[in-house]
Amino acid sequence: MFWPIDPESRTTVARFQGWQTVEVLYEFSGPRIFTAAVDGLLQFWYQCAEGDGGEGRFLVVPTNSRWIDRLKTGTKTVHDTLSQQWLWAVDIDPEGGVTDAWVLPGLEEVPVDSKPRPDTPLWPHLTPLLTYRLIGEGLAEGRVPASVVASAVQKPVAALKRLLEFSNNNIGAQGRPEEGFRRLYDLPAQRMAFNSFEVAFGQPEQQGVQDSYATSATHLAEALEWLHGGEHLAPVAIELLEVLKDLAPPAHGQIVRSEVRGLLVKGNRPVVIGRDDRQKVTREIALRTDQQRMRRLEGRIGEFDIDNLALTLREIVGDLGAQELRCTFTDELYDDLWRAFLPPSPRVAVVGRLSPNRRSMEILGVEPAPLPGGGAVLALN
Amino acid sequence: MPFPDEFPADCPFNDAVDCNLAVFIVAPEIPVPEACCRSQSEKGGARNARGDAACMRHGLSVFPTTASCRHMRDLLPHLGSHVARAQLTPDHGKVRETRGRAPLHMTWWPYSGVVRHQLFQLEPEGD
Numbered sequence: 001m002f003w004p005i006d007p008e009s010r011t012t013v014a015r016f017q018g019w020q021t022v023e024v025l026y027e028f029s030g031p032r033i034f035t036a037a038v039d040g041l042l043q044f045w046y047q048c049a050e051g052d053g054g055e056g057r058f059l060v061v062p063t064n065s066r067w068i069d070r071l072k073t074g075t076k077t078v079h080d081t082l083s084q085q086w087l088w089a090v091d092i093d094p095e096g097g098v099t100d101a102w103v104l105p106g107l108e109e110v111p112v113d114s115k116p117r118p119d120t121p122l123w124p125h126l127t128p129l130l131t132y133r134l135i136g137e138g139l140a141e142g143r144v145p146a147s148v149v150a151s152a153v154q155k156p157v158a159a160l161k162r163l164l165e166f167s168n169n170n171i172g173a174q175g176r177p178e179e180g181f182r183r184l185y186d187l188p189a190q191r192m193a194f195n196s197f198e199v200a201f202g203q204p205e206q207q208g209v210q211d212s213y214a215t216s217a218t219h220l221a222e223a224l225e226w227l228h229g230g231e232h233l234a235p236v237a238i239e240l241l242e243v244l245k246d247l248a249p250p251a252h253g254q255i256v257r258s259e260v261r262g263l264l265v266k267g268n269r270p271v272v273i274g275r276d277d278r279q280k281v282t283r284e285i286a287l288r289t290d291q292q293r294m295r296r297l298e299g300r301i302g303e304f305d306i307d308n309l310a311l312t313l314r315e316i317v318g319d320l321g322a323q324e325l326r327c328t329f330t331d332e333l334y335d336d337l338w339r340a341f342l343p344p345s346p347r348v349a350v351v352g353r354l355s356p357n358r359r360s361m362e363i364l365g366v367e368p369a370p371l372p373g374g375g376a377v378l379a380l381n
Numbered sequence: 382m383p384f385p386d387e388f389p390a391d392c393p394f395n396d397a398v399d400c401n402l403a404v405f406i407v408a409p410e411i412p413v414p415e416a417c418c419r420s421q422s423e424k425g426g427a428r429n430a431r432g433d434a435a436c437m438r439h440g441l442s443v444f445p446t447t448a449s450c451r452h453m454r455d456l457l458p459h460l461g462s463h464v465a466r467a468q469l470t471p472d473h474g475k476v477r478e479t480r481g482r483a484p485l486h487m488t489w490w491p492y493s494g495v496v497r498h499q500l501f502q503l504e505p506e507g508d
Contacts, residue, residue: 054425124452
């Protein structure tokens with residue numbers, strides 16, 4: 001009735017006799033996943049098969065309360081819990097009596113339909129909003145370069161920020177984001193895994209944000225459909241192309257593919273993004289010459305807004321067609337820009353990305369600008 | 382309409398309400414087999430249940446959302462790979478939120494004669 005197990009691995013049922021339920025973790029028409037105590041030792045029981053007459057087969061592993069707490073917060077999955085050296089299959093009758101038991105060599109020996117999907121949390125509300133995985137040769141626990149770890153965290157956060165800005169009409173890098181908006185994309189890193197390298201971002205704690213994510217999920221689905229669809233599909237907005245570029249693997253290096261899934265991804269099924277996908281995105285961005293927004297401008301910093309990480313660039317020299325422009329920047333550039341603001345307020349050259357309405361710019365870099373008519377450049381520091 | 386004779390007295394609970402909602406289950410195939418819509422009692426389980434559990438074992442667990450159903454499909458794949466939907470009406474019995482249990486779901490106590498499995502149809506994959 002249940003999947004066959006090598007008779008040679010049969011073990012004594014005495015090991016599990018008298019089991020007592022400690023805590024039911026998942027119940028649906030009866031307990032499906034729970035902890036149990038046998039001779040004072042805590043075990044984790046997972047139902048992997050069920051008969052028509054109420055009999056069942058369970059995968060059983062030793063566990064402890066600390067691990068169960070991590071399971072309940074989503075930092076560990078059920079698959080993680082079962083992936084242990086000590087793994088048993090235990091058959092029980094409808095009254096809960098143990099009828100047979102086997103020692104299993106590992107979870108990989110269990111049929112795929114008899115074990116949880118690797119990334120499935122214990123409860124549905126623990127499902128990550130977004131899981132981002134980087135795939136490349138040689139990535140395993142203890143051998144993940146810091147650059148890969150940084151990318152796995154920074155790229156999806158940047159993509160999510162851009163996606164939320166687009167979806168919520170909050171386009172244009174408004175300097176220091178309002179705290180509420182920042183918490184929409186600066187999500188808690190719920191779990192990391194070394195199947196290549198993966199970071200799962202949990203749902204934010206604030207209430208009432210479902211609409212923001214629902215719209216973003218629709219736009220992300222639109223972008224991914226364009227990416228993997230035929231040439232007949234209408235091109236997506238350049239902002240969504242930039243989201244895809246954030247999520248795509250780099251064009252060279254150890255990482256060859258990325259994968260996204262989670263509540264933000266339609267159907268919560270993995271979507272793979274390869275280097276050829278990245279090429280498609282960058283080709284499409286290059287075609288949008290009328291929408292290209294990178295600029296290099298020279299000017300003087302006339303105003304400096306400490307609270308909102310913004311400034312006004314004046315006496316602008318460049319192809320902007322305006323004499324002054326509001327600019328925003330990140331903490332990393334604060335010191336250089338602040339020094340450039342202080343007297344004697346030297347001219348600076350800034351490189352950045354214009355907002356789609358061309359009314360502001362996000363500064364990405366700054367350096368001293370040549371003095372008018374030539375001459376020595378004043379250092380920022 | 383009556384409930385099955387084997388229901389305990391005062392079952393279902395007084396605060397169970399007439400069905401009037403869409404519910405979802407995981408099924409191994411479509412059309413949904415009759416075996417998918419049996420209660421714990423009908424499957425011979427929880428025979429020693431007492432108190433509220435003695436009534437709960439006569440109900441069917443159902444989900445009020447597809448998301449929870451799809452999560453269970455990934456968590457317990459031996460239950461099936463299809464999500465099925467039924468639109469329950471007052472003619473189909475009573476329902477109540479299953480309290481104190483994770484994950485959040487409902488318990489449905491069908492009236493006698495309701496052909497439960499035939500109420501369900503495949504729910505298309507989507508959001």
